Amino acid sequence: MLKISIDANSTGNEFSQASRLAMDKIHSYEADTIALVIPVSATEDNILGKFTRSTSIVDKTVDATVPTGLNLIEVTVAWTNPSGQTQSIIQSTYLQK
Numbered sequence: 001m002l003k004i005s006i007d008a009n010s011t012g013n014e015f016s017q018a019s020r021l022a023m024d025k026i027h028s029y030e031a032d033t034i035a036l037v038i039p040v041s042a043t044e045d046n047i048l049g050k051f052t053r054s055t056s057i058v059d060k061t062v063d064a065t066v067p068t069g070l071n072l073i074e075v076t077v078a079w080t081n082p083s084g085q086t087q088s089i090i091q092s093t094y095l096q097k
Contacts, residue, residue: 014050014079014081014087015087015089017048017051018051018077018078018079018087018088018089019077019089019091021047021048021051021053021075021077022053022075022076022077022089022090022091023091025053025055025075026073026075026091026093029055029057029073029095030095036057036071038057038058038059038061038062038071039056039057039058039059039062040055040056040057040058041054041055041056041057042054042055043055050079050080051077051078051079052077052078052079053075053076053077054075054076054077054078055073055074055075056073056074056075057071057072057073057074057095058071058072059071059072059097066094067094069096069097070094070095070096070097071094071095071096071097072092072093072094072095073092073093073094073095074090074091074092075090075091075092076088076089076090077089
């Protein structure tokens with residue numbers, strides 16, 4: 001029972017860290033005043049020793065479902081948990097051009 005509780009706490013902590021990493025990246029683009037050259041695709045490895053963060057930014061010229069005047073930013077954070085399973089979270093939002 002104790003191992004299950006510890007594993008659950010570890011998993012919850014990893015999901016919280018991953019979510020924070022994704023939101024930090026989204027907030028950095030929200031605060032950026034430099035015009036983006038679309039599409040944007042970037043990957044950062046070994047964040048905090050275990051996470052990989054991939055960022056994609058597209059607009060209507062790349063994805064017809066994106067509303068005119070907006071960019072779609074999608075951030076995926078992936079990691080391998082202590083049990084050896086790959087985990088990931090995806091957060092996305094629209095940013096005004």
